[in-house]
Amino acid sequence: MSAARPASRPTPSPALLRRLLRAKDRMDAASDEAWPVQRLADLCGLTEAYFARAFKAAFGLPPHRYLLSRRIERACALLRDTDLSVTEIALQTGWDSLGTFGRTFRDITGSHPAAVREQLRRETPVQALAGMPLCHLMAAHRPDLRSAVSEKRRQAAAATTATSDTHSDKELT
Template sequence: MTQAGVYGQRLGQGLRSKQAPVLITRSLHSAELAVTEVRNDDPTPDISGSLAAEDAYLLSLKLRDYPDCECWEEGRCVTKADVRAGATYLYDLKRDPRYVIDKPFHSLFFYLPRSALNSVARQPGGPRVGELSYEPGVGHDDEVVRHVGASLRQGLCRPDETNQLFVDHMMLALTAHVAQTYGGLKPAAEPSRGGLAPWQVKRACDRLDSDLSGKIALQLIATELGLSVSHFSRAFRISTGLPPHQWLLQQRVKAAKQLMTVRDLPLSEIAISAGFANQSHFTRVFSSIVGVSPGAWRRETDGGRDKT
């Protein structure tokens, strides 16, 4: 299958980087969103390659300082300035963004096609998102992008442990933020402060519970309920008190606790059965939610049971 957008290996090749781990979500209809981590600690001085021209943007969170960055658009140098770690930059793929790679660099790149930006703008009376407001080579101090980037880097480091619902949730939030902050989209008035109907809550929870691995997409569940992804996510949180990905983690822990009451069942088997990638992943999540490790919880539970 041919890759559609500028992310992953296609982006890595353009930026002269051999490693380009990527997380992808298709939570907005047919639009693909992606985040790619690109790093090169020993680059061969050269200008970056041309990327595919398309109606999309790259939003970049810089993870390392890059002094005297020479930025190009449409075949000419447009600015030369110091890039600071923690800053956010925008690049319009219609304008052939490139820069001179002559120093080590490390960045996250969010691939945001216009179709995705317009999807979050599709509300009654809502305008389409126009051109994003940015100046080539000028960074923004964007706390939201830093937070999303830090959260998704964990998934990029451990892709086998990534909860797809979490990736969908974070990328949806980022797309809405970019549309509002750089595209002039006004935050929509809440159509209703109510949550899901009881039958919707049951169906959504059943669908999530049927696949504890978290591979099911938010778009699929929302479509089954006749809702947009953003409406579903908001209403689900109102009804259950948790966003879908957090609710699923709670269900994984609940399932693991039930399995741990079976004596002599190895924790490694319990981890896989409860939807975790491996025992290490299970231990980290369980400890963060319950406050003790699975082994300690099991010993305490067994001790209490032996006394009865």
């Protein structure tokens, strides 16, 4: 048993894994494109439902969350390494709406793009990254999307409600 994979998750066959890697590689190469499950399933020669289940079993994330993580990862790299505007970065990383990009970016990273730009530039000067392999650099900045963005929003709202309830209880005593 591997520590990275829970015991309940079966190991996909090598042939299935090759098909899934084909879809994953396509998403990596063109994360700015639209990748609906139907398109990915067709690429692999699988049904939509089977593809989605197999992808999650193999890589630990559903296809949509994986694509989101790649887009946010790319946006963080562009924020750190370029002087492009947030709007240009949103469009280059596959977002149609600046509002959706900003909200999703904030939900995943915890900060707005401009704040992340400042933080990344302050913490990691571009010259310090010159000798580091790109794959290691990208993996280090990959966002954690094991839970859905909407689930993170619900948790944040619940935490805010719990905090306000605690303050209300203190005021009553």
